[in-house]
Amino acid sequence: MQTSNMPQVMKANASEDKGENARLQSFIGAYAIGDLVKSTLGPKGMDKILQPMPGPDAKFSSATITNDGATILRSVWVDNPAAKILVDMSKTQDQQCGDGTTSVVVLAAELLRNAEQLVSAGIHPQVICQGYRIALETARSKLDSIAFDHRSEKDKFRDDLMNIARTTLSSKLLVHEKDHFAGLAVDAILRLKGHPNLDLVQVIKKPGASLKESYLDEGFILEKRIAPGHPRRVENCKIMVANTPMDTDKIKIYGARVKVDSLDTVQEIEAAEKAKMKNKVQKIVGHGCNVFINRQLIYNYPESLFKEMGCVAIEHSDFDGTERLAAVLGSDIVSTFDDVARVQLGTCEVMEEIMIGEDKVIKFSGVQRGEACSIVLRGASKHILDEAERSLHDALAVLHQTITETRVVYGGGASEIAMAEAVATKAKEIEGKKSLALEAAAKAFRQIPAILSDNGGYDSAEIVGKLQARHAKGEHEWGVDMDAGDVASMKELGICESYRSKLSQICAAMEAAEQVIRVDDIIRCAPRQREGY
Secondary structure, three states, X not given: OOOOOOOOOOOOOOEEEEHHHHHHHHHHHHHHXXXXXXXXXXXXXXXXXXOOOOOOOOOXXXXXXXXXXXXXXXXXXXXXXXXXXXHHHHHHHHHHOOOOHHHHHHHHHHHHHHHHHHHHOOOOHHHHHHHHHHHHHHHHHHHHHHOEOOOOXXXXXXXXXXXXXXXXXXXXXXXXXXXXXXXXXXXXXXXXXXXXXXXXXXXXXXXXXXXXXXXXXXXXXXXXXXXXXXXXXXXXXXXXXXXXXXXXXXXXOOOOOOOOOOHXXXXXXXHHHHHHHHHHHHHHHOXXXXXXXXXXXXXXXXXXXXXXXXXXEEOOOOHHHHHHHHHHHOOOEEOOOOOHHXXXXXXXXXXXXXXXXXXXXXXXXXXXXXXXXXXXXXXXXXXXXXXHHHHHHHHHHHHHHHHHOOOEEEOOOHHHHHHHHHHHHHHOOOOOOHHHXXXXXXXXXXXXXXXHHHHOOOOHHHHHHHHHHHHHOOOOOEEEEOOOOEEEEHHHHOOEEEHHHHHHHHHHHHHHHHHHHXXXXXXXXXXOOOOOO
């Protein structure tokens, strides 16, 4: 009996898929992710209910209703490597631009779907990748040529920002109040005056009332209450923001025991603790502040000392709120108080306690960073407020990018059809098999307006055909009118998108598709053995 002497390279229980099997697994994973979010694309897109698994490791504590692509994909656990590439791409698009998280995944999935047909026809993956690179350059050039810029005209640029905000919100929960929320988002972004920190715009959710009663408030709102006995309104505030323990008004020695021979000794220890705390409060007030905001708790004794010294004390501000508040007020977050010269105090004209709905909050007006503002969202339930916050975040993020890169393109599938026609024309100039890859890329671009039409219940073949005829005549502003179920001028309807967001979508989709197409081998490591087995 002969035994095989073939060396075993991989560890036992490790597996490997090669060639067609590996490529097919990658393609199928990408299709599944694309099909998962395809129905959420556009103004007529459907919502998904994300039901968490029970247990401490659940990503959501309660059910989430959303049509935001990044939120859906972030909550779905995937095992397929190609699917993970598309999920990560959607997260990056959300971080970079805020909008286009669904479009970028759908476009990448369509590029891979067409590439799979070419691979099945015997075309080498490298040839397809070369064709896709040419298609990307052609699409970028076309996108540059159809973009327009009104940066120098203030009124027209604001109209562009309003149109972009309305277009972004038209596929969200806020569609019925998109004019109102587009105005809030544009006003908030214009207040930043080009400042790169979007954290200066704070979004506060308060249940109750209707979405239309949401409003923009100048200044900063902290979701805390002023301590009892302190004045509810302070003018000309000098504010110290700190992160320091203010709860040592009783015996608290961690990990140790104190043995005493009488109650008098206990009283001496408590007196020493109080003296230490009083000295700390005197140092804080000695900096010249009349408002003290602490990240940690402030116990009764130091609170009474602050009241005696004429300093308003606010305790237990959440960490994100503390960071944002310090940035808005222009102050440091202090933890030691010995050196007065090295501590930067924040300032504001008025600090007062106000009511929002049934809750009391603290409002800072006339802050040092005058561009800061707060958007107060009202709504009937927590689920509505959460989705409204996600929708508004997308609008704020894409507007923030548009302030930096001010070029704008038309939406409604107009840009995709224009790029598809440019790529299809380029394909006729390319010799060899690479022209087939360009035709596949053009077909993928045309799928975006087709899916928009399908989600609205319209005849996608007829609408795409009409769009191609319009764009062949050079009318590149024509796209899909989702209200009428026909083609229309996006310029007249005011449907615009950010150039930077659109460019990011096509670049990310092409790069992700190329990365998956080049795969010809999948190696799975052996699972880790449990101890004792």
